[in-house]
Each structure stands twice: as C-alpha cells, then as structure tokens.
Amino acid sequence: MAKKKKLRSSKVDRISKLPAHLIQLILTPLPIKEAGRTSVLSREWRHHWRSITRLVFDDEFFDSPDSSDSDDEISANKLMSNIQETLQVHDGPITEFVLSNIQLVTTIKISPLISHLSGKGVSDLSLLYCKYSGPLMFEGEIDSSLFHAVQLDRLSMEGCKFTVPSWFMGFTRLTSLRLEYVGLPDDFFHSFLLKCPLLEDLRVFFFQGLYDLEVVAPPCLKVCILRAFCLDSIIGFKYAPLLSVVSLQAQEIESESPATDMVSVFASLPALQQLYVSFECLDLIAADPIPYRLPTVLHCLKVIDIRKCGHKNGSLLKQEVLLCLIKSSPNLFKLTIQMEAGGDLYFRRDLKLPDCEPDTDLEAKDGCCQRLQEVDIKLSGGSQVELDLLRFVLANGPLLRRIVIEPGKKLSWEGCLKFLEEIRHYDCASERAEIIYVNKCNVVVFRTRLANL
Known part of the structure; x- marks a missing residue:
C-alpha cells in the first residue's frame, strides 16, 4: 500500500508544468469562452487565458x-x-x-x-x-x-x-x-484604396451596385480577388506594378454592359502571374477589336483559369480573347477551362460529330505554349470550341505532360469516347502528353498517353 502511494506521489503533473509559452500556443486558437474553461485542467492554467x-x-x-x-x-x-x-x-x-x-x-x-x-x-x-x-x-x-x-x-x-x-x-x-457581403461606398475602388498605401491583399466577395469597377490599386497590391453578384460596369486597373494574382468573378452580367479594351487592362498588370476569370467577366474585357496578340507581352503569367460562375451564359466563351491571352503568355504553365452547356453542343446523346472545318487561326504554330505542361478542361458537351482549343494546345505544347478531362452534366460516356476519338487524330508536339479522364467526383476513370489512343 505504501509503495502504491509512493508511485502516485511521484507522478509528474505534466499539464501544470507546461511552459507558459506552450500554454499560450494551446489557448490562442480557442474562442475566449473555451479558453476560460481550460482553467479546470489545472490551477496553473487559471489565469493564463487573461493574457492570450x-x-x-x-x-x-x-x-x-x-x-x-x-x-x-x-x-x-x-x-x-x-x-x-x-x-x-x-x-x-x-x-x-x-x-x-x-x-x-x-x-x-x-x-x-x-x-x-x-x-x-x-x-x-x-x-x-x-x-x-x-x-x-x-x-x-x-x-x-x-x-x-x-x-x-x-x-x-x-x-x-x-x-x-x-x-x-x-x-x-x-x-x-x-470584405464579404459588405455594402461598399461608391468611391471604394477609387479614393478609399488609395488611402491604404501598403495594402498587399484585397479580397472583396459578393458586392453589388458598382457601375465603374476601375480598381485604383495601391502601389504594393499583390493579390486582388473580386467576386460580385451582378456586374454592370467596366472593368479596369490603374497601373499596378506588383499585382500578381487577379481573380474576377460574377454570377451575372447586365446584358448591355459596356466592354473595355483588354490591351489597356493587361498593360496595367506587368507582374501578373495567375489570372482567374469567369466567363461573364471575360466578356467585359473583350471590346472589339480583339488583337491577335497583346502588344504588352505577359512574361510572368503562368496560370490562366477561366470558369463558369453563375447560371446565365449570355454568350459562350470568347475564343478570340482566350487565344490572345495564350499567345501573349510565353511562360504559361497551366491552363484551366470550365465550359458550361450552351447552344454549341455536338455530342449530346446520339448526336453525330459535325463536319466542321477546323479554325485556321488555330493551326499555325507561332511559338506560344512552349512551356505549357498542364491543361484541365471540363467539357460542356464536346463543342467545336473545345475541339479547336485542344487542337491548338496539342499542336503548340512540346512540354505538355497532362490533359485532365472532366465531363459536363450533359455529356454521356459515349459522347466522351467520341470526343477522345476525335482528338486522337490531332497533331501533338509532345511525346509525353497524357490524357486523364476523371468523373464528376474527380476520381480518375482512366489515363493513357495520347500516343496510345
């Protein structure tokens, strides 16, 4: 009995003996009420919550x-x-x-x-x-x-x-x-941001009612993420020399919204590395005429991610805008396109592949996509736009390693096989290019080298 008491008394109370800085690390992530309750663990912890x-x-x-x-x-x-x-x-x-x-x-x-x-x-x-x-x-x-x-x-x-x-x-x-679900003052993207000269990271989610979305960026701004319910404005940036990540998304675009000149938009973003744009916002930077290539080369741009964000198309992805961006980005590494079902569907159910002439503008190899290695594409239904896009990147991407294809809701398994059969005949500049087909849960169904198709 005496031996057992001796063993019990010799046990070390490790919780009470924890160093103060470790106790602070444990308490700091907790809500204040939960931090206060930890006083039941030990008398030594009773007052520690008061100094977190x-x-x-x-x-x-x-x-x-x-x-x-x-x-x-x-x-x-x-x-x-x-x-x-x-x-x-x-x-x-x-x-x-x-x-x-x-x-x-x-x-x-x-x-x-x-x-x-x-x-x-x-x-x-x-x-x-x-x-x-x-x-x-x-x-x-x-x-x-x-x-x-x-x-x-x-x-x-x-x-x-x-x-x-x-x-x-x-x-x-x-x-x-x-800022998320915040009612913004009218001058927010103009005079307010200029009063934050050291701002590096700006994220504004689900705002509404701004008619002139011209971001007057502070000189230190590196990340700008804007997501709106509805845009009826011109998108633009004043010169932002350090801005490297730009995300523009909207659920809806007013049908009569004016477009801005994409040349001026990207001329203001010399350090751009990652671009995330919804279909709708892409329309807002697509004022005619769309150049073959931007006069300002986007040397830093490595990721282009264009997705459908809302429920109304308005129009399909402007192929010319996307191609202009690709041709203007010599160091592009990854391209992600998420098509949504529209009127340009060819593989739905039992429909046959149309006899379409390929877009001649996509055939010429002009030195772009030289560093492109990854392409992720979510098919709307096997449209000619999608076929032309894949033909273009396959012909111009000597370092292309993987093409991940995910079917849309309206694309059947038979339709996907027809799509793969079509791209099997395309010229491919890369000997290592691999096709990876994933289902709607992002689980790999099969993968194979394009040369083996």
Whole structure:
C-alpha cells in the first residue's frame, strides 16, 4: 500500500508544468469562452487565458437574449457590456480581435472597443456580423470609430455596411483587407484604396451596385480577388506594378454592359502571374477589336483559369480573347477551362460529330505554349470550341505532360469516347502528353498517353 502511494506521489503533473509559452500556443486558437474553461485542467492554467493575444468573441460567448429584450439598443448594450467586462480583466497586449456571428443587433457601436483595442496594440481586426442569408444581407452598420484604428495591419468585415467619414486620412499600415457581403461606398475602388498605401491583399466577395469597377490599386497590391453578384460596369486597373494574382468573378452580367479594351487592362498588370476569370467577366474585357496578340507581352503569367460562375451564359466563351491571352503568355504553365452547356453542343446523346472545318487561326504554330505542361478542361458537351482549343494546345505544347478531362452534366460516356476519338487524330508536339479522364467526383476513370489512343 505504501509503495502504491509512493508511485502516485511521484507522478509528474505534466499539464501544470507546461511552459507558459506552450500554454499560450494551446489557448490562442480557442474562442475566449473555451479558453476560460481550460482553467479546470489545472490551477496553473487559471489565469493564463487573461493574457492570450488573440481574443475571439463568437455567438456562443453571448447568452441568448431574453424574449423581452427585443430592442436593438438593449441587445447592443448587453453585447458591449459583456465584451468590456472581459477586456477589463485581460492583462497584456491584444494582437488579434474577432467579433464573429453577432446576430443580436443591427448597429454595432464599437467606439469603446476601438479605443480599448488601440491601446492594447491590436493589429488584426475581424467584424463578422452575421452568416449569409440573402443577396442583400448588409444589415450590420459599423460606426465611424472604426476609422480611428489606423494602426491596423489586417481588417476583415462580413455582413455589414459602412460609410467612410470625411475626416478619414487612411489606414497607413493596412496590408490585408477582406470584405464579404459588405455594402461598399461608391468611391471604394477609387479614393478609399488609395488611402491604404501598403495594402498587399484585397479580397472583396459578393458586392453589388458598382457601375465603374476601375480598381485604383495601391502601389504594393499583390493579390486582388473580386467576386460580385451582378456586374454592370467596366472593368479596369490603374497601373499596378506588383499585382500578381487577379481573380474576377460574377454570377451575372447586365446584358448591355459596356466592354473595355483588354490591351489597356493587361498593360496595367506587368507582374501578373495567375489570372482567374469567369466567363461573364471575360466578356467585359473583350471590346472589339480583339488583337491577335497583346502588344504588352505577359512574361510572368503562368496560370490562366477561366470558369463558369453563375447560371446565365449570355454568350459562350470568347475564343478570340482566350487565344490572345495564350499567345501573349510565353511562360504559361497551366491552363484551366470550365465550359458550361450552351447552344454549341455536338455530342449530346446520339448526336453525330459535325463536319466542321477546323479554325485556321488555330493551326499555325507561332511559338506560344512552349512551356505549357498542364491543361484541365471540363467539357460542356464536346463543342467545336473545345475541339479547336485542344487542337491548338496539342499542336503548340512540346512540354505538355497532362490533359485532365472532366465531363459536363450533359455529356454521356459515349459522347466522351467520341470526343477522345476525335482528338486522337490531332497533331501533338509532345511525346509525353497524357490524357486523364476523371468523373464528376474527380476520381480518375482512366489515363493513357495520347500516343496510345
């Protein structure tokens, strides 16, 4: 018995003896309520949550409002009171502050928070008002005190709207800005961005109602991701010397939207490395005349990814625009095309392959695709556009290693076999080119070298 007691007393309480920096690493990713509950693990942990540098207040932190508390102002006061009580007992710096899924109020008066957080040195602020529940979910209104937090390095907002006060001089340290379901002021892509001179990463999801989408990029901007419900505007960029990743997507385009000159668009993007564009947005940079090749060669562009984003085609992919981009990108490494079913279908069910003359513009080998190695294509139905595109890359890609083909919803297995039979007769510049056929779940059905077809 004495021996057993001795063994028990000799056991080391490893949890209590963890170094303080390891405890901080464990607590920091947790929401504030969960971090506080870890005090049951050990007495040594009781006060550690008070010094974590990342504070997350989510919907589980707040008690459900009483049925009598239907007034928004009462709910807002409760919310702010709970947060301030927690901040008062917090000891140490706060580098990241997250207010997540707050659905209790329609106006968040954050001036007391901003004042406190600024004194704590917060550099990463997230105000995630509510989960998405509709295309116009911009209900949470952020008051102007946000614009006093000029020390911010990263800012994220969701499900809200804001107005830029006239006295705002800018976020002079901001490097990352992420907005989702946010009602934007009219001058957002113009004067507002210019007030963020160090901004490197801009991501704006599901905005609406902007008529002139000309991004006046800060000089340090490297990533620009824009995704809209509906665009009825001209797309353009002022000169952005460091912008390397551009993503433009929209679910709908107004039928009478004016197109802009693609020459001027890409002349402003000399460092572009990755381009992601939906079919709809491609139409907006396709003003006639479309050049055979851009006068400004896109030496840095390595990835072109063109996908269908919404439900209305408007028109099929402008083949001339895509070819112009390919011919203007001598270092292109990967090409992804996601076709959607339209009116140009040839292999649906029992339809026969049409007797079509190949596009002569696609036959000439003019030195492009010399470094292209990967092609991913989702077939709409085996259209002539798709056949012409594959003929072009096969004839011009000496380093081509793999072509991944995924059938669309309206393309049968028999139709895919007909498609493969057709491309079997095409000239191929690469001896290593491999065809990989995947199903709708991205599972490989078969793979073979093109030479073996």
